[in-house]
Amino acid sequence: MRAETIHYSILPASPEAHLFEVICTVDAPDPAGQRFALPAWIPGSYMIREFARHIVRIEATSRGRRVALEKIDKHTWRAAPCAGPLTVTCEIYAWDLSVRAAHLDQTHGFFNGPSVFLRVLGQEDRPCTVDIRPPRGARYRRWRVATALARAGAREHGFGVYRAADYDDLIDHPVEMGTFTLAAFRACGVPHEIAITGVHDADLARLTRDLKRVCEWHIRFFGEPAPMDRYVFLLTVVGDGYGGLEHRASTALLASRADLPYRGMKATTEGYRRFLGLVSHEYFHTWNVKRIKPAAFAPYDLDRENYTRLLWAFEGFTSYYDDLALVRCGLIDAAQYRELVAKNVTTVLAGSGRRKQSVAESSFDAWIKYYRQDENAPNAVASYYVKGALVGLALDLTIRTRTQGRRSLDDVMRALWRRYGKRGRGVGERDVERVADAVTGLRLGAFFRDAVYGTKDLPLARLLAQAGLDLKPQTGPDAVSLGVRTAAAPDGVKLVNVHDGGAAQAAGLSAGDVMIAVDGLRVTHDSLQSLLARHRAGDVVQVHAFRRDELIARRVRLARAGPPQYELVDQARPKTDSRRLRRRWLGA
Ligand code: ZN
Numbered sequence: 001m002r003a004e005t006i007h008y009s010i011l012p013a014s015p016e017a018h019l020f021e022v023i024c025t026v027d028a029p030d031p032a033g034q035r036f037a038l039p040a041w042i043p044g045s046y047m048i049r050e051f052a053r054h055i056v057r058i059e060a061t062s063r064g065r066r067v068a069l070e071k072i073d074k075h076t077w078r079a080a081p082c083a084g085p086l087t088v089t090c091e092i093y094a095w096d097l098s099v100r101a102a103h104l105d106q107t108h109g110f111f112n113g114p115s116v117f118l119r120v121l122g123q124e125d126r127p128c129t130v131d132i133r134p135p136r137g138a139r140y141r142r143w144r145v146a147t148a149l150a151r152a153g154a155r156e157h158g159f160g161v162y163r164a165a166d167y168d169d170l171i172d173h174p175v176e177m178g179t180f181t182l183a184a185f186r187a188c189g190v191p192h193e194i195a196i197t198g199v200h201d202a203d204l205a206r207l208t209r210d211l212k213r214v215c216e217w218h219i220r221f222f223g224e225p226a227p228m229d230r231y232v233f234l235l236t237v238v239g240d241g242y243g244g245l246e247h248r249a250s251t252a253l254l255a256s257r258a259d260l261p262y263r264g265m266k267a268t269t270e271g272y273r274r275f276l277g278l279v280s281h282e283y284f285h286t287w288n289v290k291r292i293k294p295a296a297f298a299p300y301d302l303d304r305e306n307y308t309r310l311l312w313a314f315e316g317f318t319s320y321y322d323d324l325a326l327v328r329c330g331l332i333d334a335a336q337y338r339e340l341v342a343k344n345v346t347t348v349l350a351g352s353g354r355r356k357q358s359v360a361e362s363s364f365d366a367w368i369k370y371y372r373q374d375e376n377a378p379n380a381v382a383s384y385y386v387k388g389a390l391v392g393l394a395l396d397l398t399i400r401t402r403t404q405g406r407r408s409l410d411d412v413m414r415a416l417w418r419r420y421g422k423r424g425r426g427v428g429e430r431d432v433e434r435v436a437d438a439v440t441g442l443r444l445g446a447f448f449r450d451a452v453y454g455t456k457d458l459p460l461a462r463l464l465a466q467a468g469l470d471l472k473p474q475t476g477p478d479a480v481s482l483g484v485r486t487a488a489a490p491d492g493v494k495l496v497n498v499h500d501g502g503a504a505q506a507a508g509l510s511a512g513d514v515m516i517a518v519d520g521l522r523v524t525h526d527s528l529q530s531l532l533a534r535h536r537a538g539d540v541v542q543v544h545a546f547r548r549d550e551l552i553a554r555r556v557r558l559a560r561a562g563p564p565q566y567e568l569v570d571q572a573r574p575k576t577d578s579r580r581l582r583r584r585w586l587g588a
Contacts, residue, residue: 004028006120008170009131012109012177015140018095019056020104020111024118029079029086035121036088037076039114039171039302044245044289045100047371048305050074051115054101057091075303076121092116097236099174099245099252106139108178108197110236112245112252113171119302124167132175134159146182146195147175148232148250157182168299172290174245174252176234183208187215191230198237202260210261210331214280217329221321221410222287222417231286233279244278246285253278268332276331277340281322288321289314292416295426311363312452313432316388317413320396323389328587337586338469338568341393345460345471345566348387351378352500355455359384359391375511378485379500382455390458391451397463398447399440400581407440408585415439467582468574473564480537480558484509488525492516492545499562507556509545517544532558 006026013021026034038052052075060067060079068080069088079086094102094111102111120126129152134143144157149170154160159177164170180195185208192215196202211233219226232250237257244253255278259271268276289297296308327337348354362370362384369381396409415435420427433448450456461471483502487494493515498505509515515523518531519542535541537560544553571578 004126006123006126006128006167007131008117008128009133010111010116010175011133012104012135012140013091015104015106015109015135018093018104020092020094020102020109020116021089022092022116022118023087023089024120025085025087026120026123027084028123029082029084030122031081033078033081034086035072035076035078036118037121037303038118040075040304041302042100042112042114042245043172043297043300044247044285045371046305046311046366048367049100049115051101054093054115055090056093058088060086060088062086088118090118097238097241097254099236099243099254108143108176108180109135110174110176110197110234110252112174114302117167117170119167127166128164128170129161130164130170131161132159132177134177142179143177144179145175145177146180146193146232146234147173148228148230148247149173149175169248172247173250174234174247176236185209185212187212187231188219188224188226190215190219190226190228192233193230194233194235196235196237198257200237200257200260201262202237202257203263203265206261206265210276211279213329213331214276214325215283217325218280218283218286221325222414226286227291227421228286231283242274242278244282246282246290248286248290251279251282251285253282268336273326273332273336273340276326277322280325281318284318284321284325285314287417287421288318288413291424292421293426295428298424298426305367307364307367309360309363309429310427310432311366311384312359312388312391313427315385316359316390317392317409319385319389320392320409321413324586334586338570341464342471342566342568344386344389345568346563348383348390349457349563349566350499351381351383353377353379353381354387354457356380357382358453358455359387359451360453362387375497378497387458390460394451394458394460394463395436395444395447396585397467397581398444399436399442400585401463401466402442403440405581405584407442411439412436464568465571466578467585468571468578469582470569470571472567472569474567475561475564478536479561480532480535480539481561482509482532482556483559483562486515486525486528489514493523493525493528495545502562503556503559507543507554508552509543509554509556510547513545513547513552515543515545518542 009023011021013019040048040050060069062082067082070078072078094104097103101115149162152161152163176195180197182195183204184193228249235253240256241254255275259275261272294308294310296306323340326332362382400408436444464471482504483499484495484504485497487496495511495513498511535558539558540555543556
């Protein structure tokens with residue numbers, strides 16, 4: 001048994017130079033020449049990242065002798081044939097403070113397996129051990145380890161040996177090392193912990209109390225017992241940051257420290273709501289995408305793009321349930337939930353990309369479009385996250401209405417869990433629709449054709465009205481617009497996006513231009529709106545701007561304001577049916 005295990009060790013060899021030393025030992029290398037590869041991407045983040053570009057040095061040895069290592073493509077090496085054991089040692093540069101790769105300095109180390117552990121081709125199914133070693137030197141005496149990897153000799157939170165069932169398991173447990181704050185709680189009996197890296201003043205009692213509530217809601221939603229023995233939140237706090245990546249028994253999170261609750265904080269601030277939404281999102285993924293997963297991901301092909309048209313169900317529905325869980329478990333109130341839905345509607349309706357790309361197409365092209373957005377993205381890309389969440393909302397309300405409240409999207413999710421997730425079966429490209437029809441007894445083909453494969457706007461106003469809610473545009477009738485999204489620049493106002501068909505585009509202004517004056521008066525990000533407010537649609541204003549270092553002047557004919565901000569309000573006298581539907585939907 002032992003002879004078949006792949007052994008890894010990882011050492012923060014040089015924190016000041018951001019270098020990990022990673023060693024991989026294979027007892028029985030391929031007699032034809034063992035090949036090794038580093039993944040091109042990390043599951044959950046659909047972009048080719050080519051982690052091999054961070055390998056600074058790599059060499060192979062066997063029984064004390066150098067073995068020739070030939071590089072055969074951008075991320076694959078082949079060792080000369082040799083008797084085992086064969087050891088490959090790499091030095092890997094780790095300076096990416098995100099949830100996706102690796103980061104190392106004198107304050108902490110963090111890594112995701114795909115960015116550091118070589119895959120031993122042909123031996124991916126073998127069990128692995130990994131010796132996580134502490135950096136050398138007295139200054140690192142207090143460092144400890146947080147990870148959901150199973151221990152195999154290491155003490156709890158200690159350096160030492162951990163194990164994984166196979167390569168897929170090995171790379172699905174990010175590891176944090178350093179002097180993080182640690183807090184623990186149980187959710188439905190399952191031990192959970194949160195390790196917080198970075199300067200913070202978080203109220204741990206409130207944090208663990210609220211996280212427990214979210215986690216228990218999700219576990220009960222899919223049904224006990226939870227599919228994991230323990231769960232770890234690895235949270236890095238920074239001045240300004242936001243992100244998360246899901247794993248089978250943990251998640252790596254990046255958040256702004258101001259978003260965490262502080263001692264004595266009474267209300268749920270907008271920032272904290274955002275943080276709880278992130279936690280809820282990644283935790284829901286423990287089921288939806290880590291276990292209920294597209295057939296295209298079973299198994300992952302780590303060498304190249306893995307195409308699926310289903311991310312609207314895996315990211316979109318997860319985005320629908322992340323906020324919905326918060327209102328259902330009572331962490332936010334119905335008014336706050338209405339605001340979140342209205343904000344999503346505003347975001348989706350603001351971009352004309354929704355008319356050009358369906359959420360199924362957006363899923364398929366995630367690798368080259370959603371994940372690689374440029375200044376034209378609002379004009380070209382539909383978000384399978386935000387629009388996907390609204391597809392979830394529309395589908396849920398459609399099912400609830402058409403079945404007189406007997407069925408909901410909850411039943412569809414639970415059926416997907418029972419039929420696919422629990423059994424380890426991949427979800428085929430049209431299976432979500434099939435399961436939805438089967439579970440509800442409805443024929444939902446037309447819904448999916450328009451909402452998922454089409455570019456028609458969702459009938460949200462009608463559906464929300466059936467839940468006793470009115471979706472209302474907020475912009476006044478005389479508001480005017482340039483048709484741009486802007487950001488403050490040191491010398492003026494930078495055009496971040498220029499919307500198709502808007503006034504700025506018609507006048508020849510482009511994303512990247514920095515506006516410096518309107519009608520001969522200097523303009524700033526703060527003064528732009530008040531300058532525009534003095535005009536009506538049809539008025540022409542003179543705009544001066546810099547494109548690169550060249551001054552340009554353009555006459556801009558102001559247009560009626562573009563897509564409005566929406567708000568969602570309670571109907572004054574909702575029907576009894578609507579009240580009942582809403583009570584069941586929001587659980588309030
Ligand atoms: Zn997600």
